[in-house]
Amino acid sequence: NAGVTQTPKFQVLKTGQSMTLQCAQDMNHNSMYWYRQDPGMGLRLIYYSASEGTTDKGEVPNGYNVSRLNKREFSLRLESAAPSQTSVYFCASSEGTGGFGNTIYFGEGSWLTVV
Amino acid sequence: AQTVTQSQPEMSVQEAETVTLSCTYDTSESDYYLFWYKQPPSRQMILVIRQEAYKQQNATENRFSVNFQKAAKSFSLKISDSQLGDAAMYFCAYRVSGTYKYIFGTGTRLKVLA
Numbered sequence: 001n002a003g004v005t006q007t008p009k010f011q012v013l014k015t016g017q018s019m020t021l022q023c024a025q026d027m028n029h030n031s032m033y034w035y036r037q038d039p040g041m042g043l044r045l046i047y048y049s050a051s052e053g054t055t056d057k058g059e060v061p062n063g064y065n066v067s068r069l070n071k072r073e074f075s076l077r078l079e080s081a082a083p084s085q086t087s088v089y090f091c092a093s094s095e096g097t098g099g100f101g102n103t104i105y106f107g108e109g110s111w112l113t114v115v
Numbered sequence: 116a117q118t119v120t121q122s123q124p125e126m127s128v129q130e131a132e133t134v135t136l137s138c139t140y141d142t143s144e145s146d147y148y149l150f151w152y153k154q155p156p157s158r159q160m161i162l163v164i165r166q167e168a169y170k171q172q173n174a175t176e177n178r179f180s181v182n183f184q185k186a187a188k189s190f191s192l193k194i195s196d197s198q199l200g201d202a203a204m205y206f207c208a209y210r211v212s213g214t215y216k217y218i219f220g221t222g223t224r225l226k227v228l229a
Contacts, residue, residue: 031215042206042219050215090160102210106160
């Protein structure tokens, strides 16, 4: 059971370049999320998708775009990468049906460095 | 504002001993959920234990248990019989019922000494 799979796991970008982080889940979850993790700041929500066809901004959406391609896949795009976007990015998913159905399960993370 | 505070940036415990990690949160909501996640060096975030706010009984998962004090807004994690594999960052998290927003604390790094 793969759970939540993210690609790539490591990426180095130059300032101004664009890239897309891919995420797929095989748990038939309705909701998907993108978080970033920075030292001393815990995890912060970038965007989430409550269900297929919907996306909403989280705490730190600036500089990012997302696409919920289908129920399984949720991608995060950096249009013009900046050094401030150097971080570890986590994709996550949850059933989204309330109660503990909203317990989120995480992918392994993607390390992104912008130079 | 809803916040989660983990006041211990780092803790150490001797193998086979017991350790308690602290977490406090600030909310005006009455219906919410609390979680502890473990992040080992591999960076994968792993669910350790979860608690519903309306349940008085403290959750337990094998060697992991919580001390949930709703009035004090405290949600501490107790790890019994600590093992070397327990060494990790531990994050406390909070979610209001019916919302998709999780609030995470800044984490406590647990070292397990052989």
